[in-house]
Each structure stands twice: as C-alpha cells, then as structure tokens.
Amino acid sequence: MSTLDGQHLFDSGPHTLRPLSWQRQLERRSFAGLDGELVLDMGMRSRQIVQQGRLQAQTAEILQAQLAAIEAFQDGLTHALTDNHNVSYSKVLLESFEPATPLNRGRGFWCDYTLTYRQLP
Amino acid sequence: MNRYKNIANVSFDGRELLLPLSVKVSRQSTPLPACSDSDIFPTSIQLGLPVVAVELRLRGIAGAEGLALGEAGTLAFTIGPAAGSQAGRSISIEQAVLHAIEVDYQQAALAVAVLRFAAASDGRQDPFSAEDNL
Secondary structure, X not given: OOEEOOEOOOOOOOEEEEEOOOEEEEEEEOOOOOOOOEEEEEEEEOEEEEEEEEEEEOOHHHHHHHHHHHHOOOOOOOXXXXXXXXXXXXXXXXXXXXXXXXXXXXXXXXXXXXXXXEEOO | OOOEEEEEEEEXXXXXXXXXXXXXXEEEOOEEEEOOOOOOOOOEXXXXXXXXXXXXXXXXXXXXXXXXXXXXXXXXXXXXXXXXXXXXXXXXXXXXXXXXXXXXXXXXXXXXXXXXXXXXXXXXXXXXXXXXXX
C-alpha cells in the first residue's frame, strides 16, 4: 500500500495513483510571412499526481481521525510518496484533499476521497 | 426447521387487504466495489442505500383500488406453517409507502391487483421485522 513519508495513511481501503504529465514550459515565437516558429524551452515545471481511494472505519471517530491524519500533511512542505508498485515520488506537496462522497454509513463508516499532489521536478 | 405457506392475512395502515396471492419482500443495497491499482479483484465492497421493497399481489381489487399513491403505514402479514407442528410467521414493514398500483383485469380469469411499496425508516432502525408466531 502507498505511504507518505513512510506512513501508512491510506491502508484502511483501496486506492489508485495516477501521475499526470510533467509540464515543460515553452515560449513560441512566429513571424509574419515566415513558415515555422521558434520554440524556447523555459524549463521543466511541476506535475500533478492524483490519488483516488476509499477510507473505511468501524466508527465515525476513527474515520475522522484518518481524514485528519491526511490533512495534517497539507502543510506546504515536500514529502516522499511511494505508491502501490513501490515507485517513489520525491518532493511532493499535498495540494488538495477532499472526500469525494459524504461520510457514509454502510458496512461501518466510509468515504471515497480525491487527493492531489504536486510534484516538483 | 420451520417452513411456511398460505398467507393468512395482509393489512396496510390498519386496513385489511383481501384475497392475497403473494407477497414478495426484497431488501437490497447496491454493492460499491473498489480496488487498488495493484489489484484485479475488488478489495472493498461497501453498500449503497438499502431499500426495503414489497410487491403484493391480491385478488381483492376493490381494496387495492381504494388506496392512493403516496399513502404510508405499516404493512403487515402473517404466513401459516407448512405443517401442523410448526409455527407460522408474522412479518411487518414499518413506514411502507405505496408507490404503484396496477390492476390486471382479465376476460376469462380473475382480476389481480399488484401493489408496490418502499419502506422508510427513522434512519437507524430496519423497517423490516419478522418473527415466528409462538
């Protein structure tokens, strides 16, 4: 299971990780009457990594504690993320975290969530 | 092991519904599976909102036609034992809301009414209950 700074925050339920594309900032210049364009590479920029999953607990209090433990990493600092396939992502900021569903009561308490990281190159 | 047959009586909101043919009680939730990107089978099954639904078929179409859509009340019925030494069973569905009335009139067969209910609750109590008659 994925870890954030070595902590197993997401183990109560399954989740998926999807790294989006690195952003390469480009400046494009074209001139009247001339075919083609100049492309200036301004360097690599950050990318987003999207995690979607489910948190589950026997009580609402435990589920709230799981949510709070994840929210605590939304501190503006970079962290190290390791995914389900042991692929590591360094210099990752937790950009946003929100439940994708209400906190439901079914087989215990649960909610689906969406978490977005921003990884610095 | 008790077995049951022959619906003895059916009542809705205190009114008896005559000549019941069948009562089908269905309690269902939608399964919500999920798995991680390293799994090929779901590792979590949660349940959507459970619905207690009842389909009642009866030949007493006058009583069925006298009901109005949206009426709510307790739907209760008893079913007899399959053998004399066994117990019958009483089933009750609280806050059953009538949402469909169908009547099938036939030329050469008896008319049959079909009533459909869905049950509400206070949010914590299962509206369905059943127990053997002592």
